[in-house]
Structure formats: structure tokens, C-alpha cells
Amino acid sequence: EADIYQTPRYLVIGTGKKITLECSQTMGHDKMYWYQQDPGMELHLIHYSYGVNSTEKGDLSSESTVSRIRTEHFPLTLESARPSHTSQYLCASSEYNPNTGELFFGEGSRLTVL
């Protein structure tokens, strides 16, 4: 079982609110990722990090921001939530391995913005 945890699992919030989705892993992985997935649709990479103080934007443009102050923690923040941010957000991590690159995913945070 992967040791990567996301909270909250479900969040319903009003427009304009600031929200932070938490992601923590206890595997000591350097690399962490945030994906966004609408129901029945593809996963899109929105942020990734190669280690502490490293953050990069992914393929899909997102108004969210991330931080990586500690290896095990990679929170995602929306300063002002809008209905268009309604989606499932999936956090993942991986470790350096020249032969494999398995991603370990959390169970996701489903965000609904009213």
C-alpha cells in the first residue's frame, strides 16, 4: 500500500473562498505531482516538484499554486475558488530509479465550488 494521503477527500465551498488541499507522503520520495481530473476524463498534470523548494507548472495551466517546504508535504492552494475549479485533484509521488518510475497516487480530493 502506498503511504500518500490527501485531505480533505471531499470539499464543497462557495465562490471566492481560499482553499488548500493537503498532500503528504511518508515514503521519503523526492518527486511529487498534482494532477487534475474531471469525471470520466483524462488526468492532466498541473504541478510537480523535484524536491524541497522546487516547483514547476505542468502541462495544464492552473490558477492554483503549490509549495514544497518539506519533502513529505506538497499542498495545493486556490486563493479564490471559482465554479470552474470544480474537479478531482490527485496527488502523486515517485522516487529516483533509472529503471522504473512508478507513480504512487493518493485517493484524491474532490472539490466542488458553488
Place this chain on the structure above:
Amino acid sequence: LAKTTQPISMDSYEGQEVNITCSHNNIATNDYITWYQQFPSQGPRFIIQGYKTKVTNEVASLFIPADRKSSTLSLPRVSLSDTAVYYCLVGPYSGAGSYQLTFGKGTKLSVIP
């Protein structure tokens, strides 16, 4: 990054073997092929990975022909609990370089009793 094409959906009866084929015509020399499984409301889970020929683990087998332009995930004797979306990903796994995988739309497998 190599683009992948796989069927949108498949149906199978319980107990049958299921083969899901993925096309990746522009796969690069240092690309690996990886398959993930995703249940509703959960994150994807790694199933199997290979570079060439055949790879087998306790869950599935992965067949890769010599030209590596396609691959086939084989699930033996599926059960209802195998109903999920299966993603085929192709990409390099260099620990020193960029690591970005593209998840396509996947194949939605429905197992029928």
C-alpha cells in the same frame, strides 16, 4: 512524449481473459511502457511496466512486439472487481531528467457477470 491510442471501452464476461492493446507509433528508444488501473473516485494504481518482449507479474502480463509500436495488457480470468479504467503510458524514466507522463483517456473495462 510518445502519444498513445487505446480503445475507449471494452466489455468482458467474468472469467474471460481480457487483452487491451495500446498503439504508440512514435515511441522513443529510451521509453518504457507502463499501465495503470483506476477505480472510480480513486487515484490510479501501477499495474505493470515493460521495455520489450513479455513481462508478467501476479496481476497481469504485458506483451511488447519487437518494433515496440504497440503493447498489449493481458488480464487473466477477470472478475467484477477488475471493472476500471486502464491507462497506457509511454515515457522515459530518467531520474536525472524531466519526468512527465501523459495519461490519455484510457480504456474503460466493464466486466459483466
